[in-house]
Amino acid sequence: MTPTAAILVIGNEILSGATQDANTSYICAHLNRRGIRVMEARTVPDVPAAIIGAVNELRAKFTYVFTTGGIGPTHDDITADCIAEAFGTPIDVRDDARKILQGYYDGRGVELNEARLRMARIPDTATLIDNPVSAAPGFCLGNVFVMAGVPKIMQSMLIHIDTMIEGGTPVIARTVACHLKEGDIAFELGDVQKDFPEVDIGSYPRDGQTPSLFLILRGTDEMQLHSATERVAALVKARGEEPQLL
């Protein structure tokens, strides 16, 4: 069975349009390389009911859930408490997390004040996730992995998480680029898709760019992928175009 995943982005700043989320795309690419299929990405605001509802729905549905955002020191950082509530697990400042923060701030001559101590609030049975960038840990509870929203920190946490998850057969991609319009070969492309149900064939026009059309084939079986790619390249050739294999 191919492991599946959902990504849950938590934060008003994304839904207000103030911040462009870059984490989803990064995590999707990362998980795909590990052979984990991302089936949904969802963004919710800093509202407890929305976070708790989404966590419980997604963790029941998919092998893994990855959250980003809401684990800092400010009042709008409510992710840890919401995850604890979703699982019905007690949460408080935990000694192991406090020790990590204490060491980090002591080394910088910065006070571990009440606000910063909030970042040591970790659900009772959760496993800490290393944060080599700014110390404040993420955590894993059940099949839910809780990460920071700052991209550099999130990416560093993902390295540790890699040792905690089981991947599947990696997905390989092949791209056939050309100067055709999507509609020129759409019908025949559908036939190729029917003949290769296990290969995912997508058609992506890039208006005003060269080449103007990318046909992307993705799958786990290299032989099938190869055969399907040959078929798609032949379609392009039959329209008098030289396909570019990327």
Added chain:
Amino acid sequence: MTPTAAILVIGNEILSGATQDANTSYICAHLNRRGIRVMEARTVPDVPAAIIGAVNELRAKFTYVFTTGGIGPTHDDITADCIAEAFGTPIDVRDDARKILQGYYDGRGVELNEARLRMARIPDTATLIDNPVSAAPGFCLGNVFVMAGVPKIMQSMLIHIDTMIEGGTPVIARTVACHLKEGDIAFELGDVQKDFPEVDIGSYPRDGQTPSLFLILRGTDEMQLHSATERVAALVKARGEEPQLL
């Protein structure tokens, strides 16, 4: 009542990490300016059950739903049929949509072939949405607005949609930037938030950048927003820093 909205992004290419979604951020910013509050953004793959389930869940929950992607001519363009099924509305090639496509392709000497004709598949009672870029229309059914995934086309459709939706009181934003660390004023910032429950105060660190911390206040009441911003600026000053009002 503030109108609410959800965005539903449809497409395997986003979840594979191959394409960075830029539409969500654009639509969020646009709707916020119109005083419509985006409460959720969701990305699902080109899988009928996932699309239909999400549409029915979101349209029941929010004032408006905006979808992007999956209305082109290829086999993986299944959005229109899924929306029709979600509503239990019949769908087929519709004369008004076919006429639009015929005019567009005739003018370019391009054949309106079977694949391209798929783009005239519109649910029976839906209202067409203009596509001044490439003709193939979007549509509105109930409170669901169906748009293309290509950013330039989506943005052009949004202009027409603007005449079809009711906005609310526009959200105004104020930014206080400084060189503090988030944890320096997080506790006091929480107090300001408590005193101004109708202003949404967010704290966004930008590690390694100058200024290093953006405090963003958002709300519909200009007086309250002004007072809350003054309080936040005073917090920064009390830490010996000159706040930058952006």
